[in-house]
Each structure stands twice: as C-alpha cells, then as structure tokens.
Amino acid sequence: MDPLAAILETFFQECEEQLAELESGLLAMEGGDTDPEIVNAVFRAVHSIKGGAGAFSLEALIRFAHVFETALDEVRSGRMSPTSDVLKTMLRAADVLADLVRAAQAKEEGEHPNAAALVEELKALSGGAVDTSGSEEDWGDFEFTPSVVAFDAPADAAPVEEVEIQPGVKVTFKPRGDLYAKANEAAILLRELGRIGTIEVELDAHEVPPLQDLDPEAAYLSWTINVTGDVTEDSVREVFEWVDGDCELKVEPLGGAPAPGADAGFDLSALLARVQDDTPAAPPAAIELELEAPLALEPAPAPEPVAPAPVAPAPVVAAAPPPAPALPPAAANEHAADGQGAGSRKAEAGATIRVDLDRVDRLIDLVGELVINQAVLAQRVMEAGLARASAVAMGLDELEQLTREIQDSVMAIRAQPVKSVFQRMPRLVREVAAMTGKPVRLVTEGEGTEVDKTVIERLADPLTHMIRNAIDHGLESPEKRAAAGKPAEGVVKLSAAHRSGRIVIEVSDDGGGINRERVKSIAIEKNLISAEATLSDEEIDNLIFMPGFSTASEVSDISGRGVGMDVVRRSIQALGGRITITSRPGKGSTFTMSLPLTLAVLDGMVVSVEGQTLVAPITAIIETLQPKSEDVHSLGGHARVISIRGGFVPLIDVGMALGYRREPLPATQGVALLIEGEGGSRAALLCDAIQGQRQVVIKSLEANYRQVPGVAAATILGDGRVALILDIDTIVTVSRGDMRKAG
C-alpha cells in the first residue's frame, strides 16, 4: 500500500472512532448529561474529522463538518442550550457525517440527499453564525474560519488577549517527520499563513545533510515567518492546530519578547491557547489555575464554567414522538455508562496499539499452520509406535495445549465487543420510530460480549434489518397497544451473550407476535406453499424466512428496502450461524441468532464417506444415530426418509449428494448425523463412519480454488490430507429438490 493510502486508511479508522465518540456523546447529552467534557468530546470528534478531511481535501466532508462544528461550538460555548430538538438535529447531522465519511472512503461521488437540508437546519440552529462563504471557498480556508465564530463570544467571557489585534506575529516553525508522515504539508501551512496576513518567510536549511545521509522522510527544514496585518497569535495557532504535536512551534509578538515557556519541548502558550479554546466561558483566573496544575497533553475540562450550559428540560432517550414521558431508569443508566465509557476510553487509549488487520490475519494463518503441523507431528509419533506415556508423546501433549492457547490468544486479538454494532442501533430505532409514529425504547444487553471482527462487521446489516422489522412489523400501533393493555411505548430488546462457544444475539419485541393467519395467506398468495398445506405454528413462523416472502408491494417503506428476512437468514448462514424465531401471539417475537466466535476455526465431526474424509460443522449436528432398517422408508428413486421419535426426516446419502458413489449406501451400514439446517428444518446425513470430533482450521476454497456446491471450505488433517468441510444447508437444499422430483 502506498504511504498516502495507508494514512488515509488510518484516517478513516480514526473517523470511525470519532463517529462512535460523537454518537455516544450526543446520546449522553440527550439523556440529560451536562458534563462539559462530553460536549467537548463531541466537538473534538467533529473537529478532528474536519481536520483530517482537510488534509485529504475531502470537500463534501469538510463543508458539512464545518457547519456541524459551528453549531456544536454554539452549544459548547453555552450560547445555545442542548434541547431535545437541538440534539435530535445533531444526531441526524452525526448520521449524515457518518454517511459522508463512508462515501469518502468508498470514493463515492455525488451529493448526500440529506446533507443540504441538514446544513440549513444546523445553520438555523447556530443563528447564522456559520461563515457560509467558507463552504464555497477552497478547502484551505477551513482552518481559521471557526475562530471568527469564536470571537463572537460574549464580551464579558472573552479573555482580553484573545481579541487584541497585534501588529504582527513571529512564527518559528520546525516540522517533525511525523508531520509529513501524517500527510500534512509545510508548504500548505505556510500558504495558510499567507492567507491570514502578509508573510515574510525565512528558511533555515542548515540541518539538511548531504544527499547520501538524507532520509527523504525526515524533516530538516525550519522556517521563521513574520506575519503582519490583521492577525492574532491565536489565529496563527489555528493554522497549526492540526500539526500541534508534530512540529516545534513558537508564536510570539513581532519584535516582542517570546511567550513564557516558549522554549520548552512543547509549546506552553499553544497549550494555553488550547485550554482557552476549550473553555471559552472560563474567566482568565481559571486559566491561570490550569497552568499551575500539572500539564496534561489533553486539554482539561473547564474547571468552573461561568455560564453553564442550560440543561435540557425534557430528556428523551431512544424514543420518538410522541415524546417519551420520562427517562426510563435502565436506559438512563446505560446512557450514563456510555458517557463515562467515552471518558474512560480516552484514559486507556495509551494501552492499545493500532495494528494492520493483515498482520493479525497473517498471524492467525500461521497459527493455523502450526495447529496443523502439530497434528501431523502427533500422528507421526503415533505411527512410530511410541508409547502414550513416552516422553515424546507427553511433550507433544504439552505442545498441543500450548498451541491451543496460542490459537485462542491470537483469536482474542481479533475479538471485539459487539458494542460497535449495538451502538449504531439507538439512532436507527429513533429514525424508524419517527417514521412509523410508534414510541419505542431500545434496551441493549451484553454489549461487552466479544466476537471476531469479521463477524461484527457482517452483523450490522442483518441486525439493522431485524430491528427495523421488529419496530415496523413487530410492534403494534400505540392505539392497539393501549387496547391490549400494554404501555404505549414498545420495547425492542437487543442482547448478546456467549453460549457454549458461540455468540447468541437476540432481537425481541413486546409486540403482537407473528400474525400467523396473515403470514400463511401471504405465503399462499405468493405461491410459496400450497393452500392445502397444514403447517405447525413453528413452520408458519419460519415462512417469513422464505425467499420471495417479503416484497416491496407488501412491506412498508421502512422494512421494505428490497431485502427480506431470507437475505437476513442468508447473511447469518454465510457467517456459519443460524437464526430462529419464536413468537407468542400478543406477547411478541424473538429472533435468535447463534454465530461462531471466529471464522478461522471450526469444531467439526470428522466422518468418512467412500474412503474420503469429510468434516461436518458440529454446530449443525443435533445427534448421531445408527439407522435401523425398520425406521428407513423409501420414497421411490433414491429418496429415503428416516423415522426419528415419531417424526420423519429426509435421509440424505452424503456420498450420493457429493457424487462419490452412484448407488446409495444401505442405511444400516452407515451412521446418520441428525442435523438442523436453515430455518430449523432437519435432515439426517448418512455417512460410512464417524472418525471423531476435532477442531479444524478453515481454509477457504473460494480463495484458493473456487466455490464448490455442497462444500463450505477445506481443512488439512493431521495426516496431511485435505478434508472438505460440508456445506450442510446446500446439501440439504439440493437433496430436497431431488426428493421432490422423486416424490
């Protein structure tokens, strides 16, 4: 990856973090939290995104962030109170900002549909304080525009030195290598200075070494710039705000004495400026106090704001019109915890490192190889006829344990709490609630539950869709709820937990449950089932997962985005997961997803079929059994069913399904694996024999060969042979089709 792309990548990663910070901050504020540090964190998040976007000339992003930031500054300075309406607008603005970041990341062109409208709303909020001309100008303009707004601060609150115009400012600026590495450019900064005043530049190149000793990525040059005209030290510092830690900067009045402490390793006066910047309403005395305190790199919160931001009169949570009466205690706690989380994360930030995902994946791959290698070695030792109690075999056992531990630890690196997905949901709930006119409260549980990053990334879409569904279809209208004696506010619960080596995520609502009559009639109407079919309640509930069940004509704007529950089910299955639904009329429905914690290893049942070794994912297997001849019934052709405890399930010969043999194995000569496939449908897979159960490292077939129907992936066994991992759902589906033809 070229360095610029890598930096850009880092920028987008940081954006994600800033966006999360922004949202949790806004939610905390909406929940009634008035901690000025939260307001500052929210402001900083937008400010950082804008700054980074500036470095990469991401115009749309800069323009929007600029307007957003200005509105936030109004709140931060206490000039605008963060009322529920204001925060609603801000939350929607955060949403658009997130979209714009994603659009920039995907290099998408074109206008965001809501951006222009929100810009107007934000401008209205900030009372026209936004310098709109900024949005028309070159991006280079953005850095100092906000300062114009800052100077609008009430006269009594503005420290004297902030507004004093000096005849000129002398800037000594020495970039460090990091400044360039972060895609900042000394030339651009100088040009910026040229815009706020008349500049006289003196280059100091005495540190530049001979060519052979020069590191092209280091920084050797420094500049002394005299800026004259209508400039202040602060406006000059604003120019350098984004490179603060990456350069040596001295800003002093032209011809005057250097600011105290300016010679220190980092710029004390710059820090002072930042402290002032972050406490616009603080009296000068408070700033002095700050100086006496130990110097922290992060600007401290205002010790005692003169004009505290007025508290929102009616705190509202993830709730929608009609306004929720009061903050439910559970939600309040959650939000409070969120807010604290934002703060404490900051404190912990030093204890983490940012690692390229490729490196982690490579490590995981290598550990996978190690596991395979260790299995090969164990097999060799066995073949050599060494006793189980021999020192070699014992050593191998220890090695095996160690390998497992390494594997677990490596997997843990990729594991992340599901919080990152869960925290996107409150906004979604709000939006959908507003569109449907149903008051909704979202309750989340188990946000700290960890799962592989890949799984998390691919969870967002299905979860979004399911939550939309739960509100749109699950919850009844307030009138109906009132009639049913339920509180007007519906509850959608999102929870995550670890259960026997998998993560189980549930989306439940306290709505009316599935209207089975209606579901069945829709399925008949759409020709998914025959009108005569007698179905159990469970089977009817599962109809909603059928492809073609949900279409645009039938679903509303909210859920109907061309995606039905079948897509949700497929994406869950693609993750090696299962989704089931339970519904009780009048009480609500629960969707339960069970997903593997990682996509790199799999617990498998190793079976043999016609001399081939195959692996069946253990999660799909309910039980294994030895078929008795009286339980197996032929349906004609090769189609057979097996009776298990009074019910019939299809008996599928794996050897036939995969084309290993032409004639089916007599059922009594094999072993059947009772499996549960898509939507809870069951089938029995007939294999020749079971070899055992073991954890296997998944090697993608798609990546290394191509997709093969019926085969999910491959693995390498202890004896060095490749074994295919069965794609149980495909085998069942294909065999069903065959069976139908036969039947």
Added chain:
Amino acid sequence: MTDETLTLGESLDMTAAGPLHKELLGRRGKPVTIDASQVRRIGGQCLQVLLSAQSTWAADGADFQITEPSTEFSDGLTLMGASHLAPAAALSPVQD
C-alpha cells in the same frame, strides 16, 4: 561527461521525496540539469531533497541546475523561502 536532464514530476509531495532522492543519488558525481517545467506543487520534503542535492553537487564540484521552473514551482519555492534554489523563482510573487 554529458549533462543529463532530470524532469521533475507534477506533484512533488511527500510521496515523491523518496523516489526523487533515489534518482538523484544515482546521478551523483555527474552534472545534472533539473527540468521543473512540469511541477504543479512542491512540498517541504522534496524541497529538502533538492536543497541537499544542490549543496552535495556544489561540494562535489559538479554542475547542478534547475531550469524552466513552472510558475507553481517558483511560487512554492518563494513561499518556503527557498527561491535561491532556482533563481528565476525570485521573480514570481506569492499568490494563491
């Protein structure tokens, strides 16, 4: 010894500094003429390389020349206070 011309690319940003450094190192000891007519922007790190090269060539006693500077190149140099690198640059005022 013949004078070889090195034509600078359009964008002399941070990504260009490494390649430029390498290119110049390879021409060490020979007189070099650098054609700056294509340059649309120049950043601090490429400036360092050029400054270093200029003094290195001077120390070696070999010719080092920057010719046909584009307006943007000259502006960039003036902005960074390095118009002495390409004398023609001094004529152009800083502008946006």
